[in-house]
Amino acid sequence: MYDDAFLTRLETQLRAALPRWGLASEAPLRLLTISENATFLAEGSAGAPLIFRVNRPHYHTSEEVLSELAWIRSLRAEGVADTPEPLPMTNGELLGGFDDDGQWRNVVAFSFMSGAEPQPGENLPRWFRILGAITARLHEHSRRWKRPQRFARKLWDYEAMVGSRPLWGDWRDGLGLEPDGRAVIERATQVLKVKTAAYGEAPERFGLVHADLRLANLLVDGDRLGVIDFDDCGMSWFMYDFAAAVSFMEHEPFIPELQAAWLEGYRTVAPISAEDEAIMPSLLLLRRILLTAWVATRSETPTAQAMGPAYTDGTVALAERYLVAEG
Structure with a gap:
């Protein structure tokens, strides 16, 4: 699924959607990871990076994604764990998306969290x-x-x-x-x-x-x-x-x-x-x-x-x- 041509198309479509989160479509954008989903980092207008997750199609329903975000927001509100904040679009909705060659792809945005993956070793x-x-x-x-x-x-x-x-x-x-x-x-x-x-x-x-x-x-x-x-x-x-x-x-x-x-x-x-x-x-x-x-x-x-x-x-x-x- 994730060949270079596909990723280029995905980036183009995500760029077109960036204004829904208040970003310019030409904002710096780069692919971070590909696993179940494709994750991108975008530079915000105030210099604060945003993380965009473009979901794999036919895996989670919109209801399931919104349920995930509801749990995250509750965890953050109660200080249970340090985890990025789900960021709404300018219309206040948390869940966006775009049509990808006839397949709908859900897109959600999160605040950037600094840090590095822990590595196997003495620590x-x-x-x-x-x-x-x-x-x-x-x-x-x-x-x-x-x-x-x-x-x-x-x-x-x-x-x-x-x-x-x-x-x-x-x-x-x-x-x-x-x-x-x-x-x-x-x-x-x-x-x-x-x-x-x-x-x-x-x-x-x-x-x-x-x-x-x-x-x-x-x-x-x-x-x-x-x-x-x-x-x-x-x-x-x-x-x-x-x-x-x-x-x-x-x-x-x-x-x-x-x-x-x-x-x-x-x-x-x-x-x-x-x-x-x-x-x-x-x-x-x-x-x-x-x-x-x-x-x-x-x-x-x-x-x-x-x-x-x-x-x-x-x-x-x-x-x-x-x-x-x-x-």
């Missing part, structure tokens, strides 16, 4: 301790927040991840997946189905979560850890937020250290039961299998291209290790 456990506390505050807010009418976000349960209605595609289409590896993952998914069903979806365990707190969606500036990109927020297990936080590095030997730091930070804000902690390895593998499907169905994105078949091989190895550990 990462420190940031995961802070992230654990932030995640606990997000979960506390989620449990007590009165959602607006027509609130709609996707359901990230077993069936939506690896089962009968996969939102990101069938994991069996994983790049380079061989029959032996498929059989291993198949056995693992059956164990995951039993484990997640036994854990259940009671309100204290399952609710509105960020669902994508990976390193690319965190911004470090001094002692501040900012959280961005609520595009995948939805209903899932609260402990799934840790699994998402270690996305694309689930196989690394330092993951247990990150989990311990995250749990320590979380418990400074809210309790975690033994059952909550016990389900974490299952949710980590569930996320890994989900991402294996994502890499295959989003193969045009730089993130997916960096993973390739090697990521699928790693998923098989993790599934094998999981099956041994679970007996």
Whole structure:
């Protein structure tokens, strides 16, 4: 999808829409990232940058995007987390868009947040301790927040991840997946189905979560850890937020250290039961299998291209290790 010609067309159309946010159509504009969506940075008239997210078509409805923005605004209003502000158009509406060759693309704008993505290394456990506390505050807010009418976000349960209605595609289409590896993952998914069903979806365990707190969606500036990109927020297990936080590095030997730091930070804000902690390895593998499907169905994105078949091989190895550990 995201070849050079397409991106040029997307930029041209976004430029034409900039005046709706009070910017000149010739304002400096550059592509920042391509993942699920295309994200651009524009220079504001007063020198303050704005971030524009051009959504992938046929993924989120307008209602779902507005629901995401409603949660962000509530989190900001209550000081739950440092996250960019959704910025309205000159008409006061938060959701804009344009027609892209017959496909409608939703567009939202956010204030710019400074910082850099935390990198694996000796400081990462420190940031995961802070992230654990932030995640606990997000979960506390989620449990007590009165959602607006027509609130709609996707359901990230077993069936939506690896089962009968996969939102990101069938994991069996994983790049380079061989029959032996498929059989291993198949056995693992059956164990995951039993484990997640036994854990259940009671309100204290399952609710509105960020669902994508990976390193690319965190911004470090001094002692501040900012959280961005609520595009995948939805209903899932609260402990799934840790699994998402270690996305694309689930196989690394330092993951247990990150989990311990995250749990320590979380418990400074809210309790975690033994059952909550016990389900974490299952949710980590569930996320890994989900991402294996994502890499295959989003193969045009730089993130997916960096993973390739090697990521699928790693998923098989993790599934094998999981099956041994679970007996």
